[in-house]
Amino acid sequence: MAISKIYKLYLSPDRNYVKALRNLIGFVPGNLSLYRMAFRHKSIALGIKKGVKNSNERLEFLGDAVLGAVVAEVLFKMYPYKDEGFLTEMRSKIVSRANLNQLGKKLGFNKLIEFDPSTVNISSKQSSLLGDAFEALVGAVYLDKGYNFTKDFLINRILNPHVDIHTLEVTETNFKSRLIEWCQRLSKEIQFNLIPNQEGDSDKLFTIQVVIDGELMATGVDYNKKNAEKLAAEKTCEMLGV
């Protein structure tokens, strides 16, 4: 073991933090400040440097992109005979906020994450704190160790042990029921309205509008009424971050 690792793990004032991190990510971090940043939620961002918050949001931007590339390659190689539509949908399922939040929870992020509990409820279903921190961690690993290391880390430490890709494949995300549940939880009224066709439209097309508390959210159009509903619900879920 390199001397710097021995120092970090056993002698430095940060040794407990380093050990906790090592247990979580499976390796001894190089640049500690990157990881501290990845686990710092904006609610407690203190230092403001030239307009930029001292929080994990920039790392989240970077990590989201790196995660997207790694997952794209994994799927590209895992499914050589599936088209790009399938690959795109599978990736959305893997990197969905719900899935990443769950990952962050499983990995025990709650022990490392710093946030202001008076303004943020980490266990709220609405909260994307854990998923955001997961992406930020990917950004930190990338800056600390480079692409190939990050790819190995994601595949061997995250995707293989924690994400069952083949189960996700057959799980159809039911956006309509997800949306209805969300509205029930927040006591909002939701309607799926079938809109009469305009002159000149094909008779066979269905147009469904999702309306929540009287406000039009999104429209779905398809030759199949159920698909039109699904489309409209999916767009709404995306808009609302549900």
Added chain:
Amino acid sequence: MAISKIYKLYLSPDRNYVKALRNLIGFVPGNLSLYRMAFRHKSIALGIKKGVKNSNERLEFLGDAVLGAVVAEVLFKMYPYKDEGFLTEMRSKIVSRANLNQLGKKLGFNKLIEFDPSTVNISSKQSSLLGDAFEALVGAVYLDKGYNFTKDFLINRILNPHVDIHTLEVTETNFKSRLIEWCQRLSKEIQFNLIPNQEGDSDKLFTIQVVIDGELMATGVDYNKKNAEKLAAEKTCEMLGV
């Protein structure tokens, strides 16, 4: 020069193709079939293997993700004091279909791309043929040479010489005028409708709906009327791929 490179450039039956590719990408390609695939548009995809078309669409999926990660890192490092909203917006500008199409044109992709001219008009402004091929090329380079090579290729051969990031920074994408132009070109009628506030809404909120040929496309809500229009126009552009 390695023997395989000498063979490819001067002796192989593919030598003219290899030289054309080398001029374009700046290096001698390893796995030629990846590059042929990157320049094969779905309109002439011949071989159907177990339901997958022999075209560049899967590579485009992969290349889009790799390009996104490289551009994210470039921006992250170039703008250390800008927030994630700025970085996201800048990346959208750089990887916009319009920008990538222009890049493909500049790089002379029209000489390499294979498509069916009876069904596709490569010079049409609607066509995303060149931009799609650009992303597919990035996917091919990635599979052929790995991430770090692709990053260097993109930075030194594409971004630095061809993309003026600082000009893009001050260019505000005017979605409203882009949408209006598009409608004029296709003789579609467009309206930006101000929707009266619902009971309980803040008086200060503006809701703008974009309606094209009588069909509601998207809604924008903001405290500033111009911003609400911009938001609605942006969503519509995204939906329509304008």
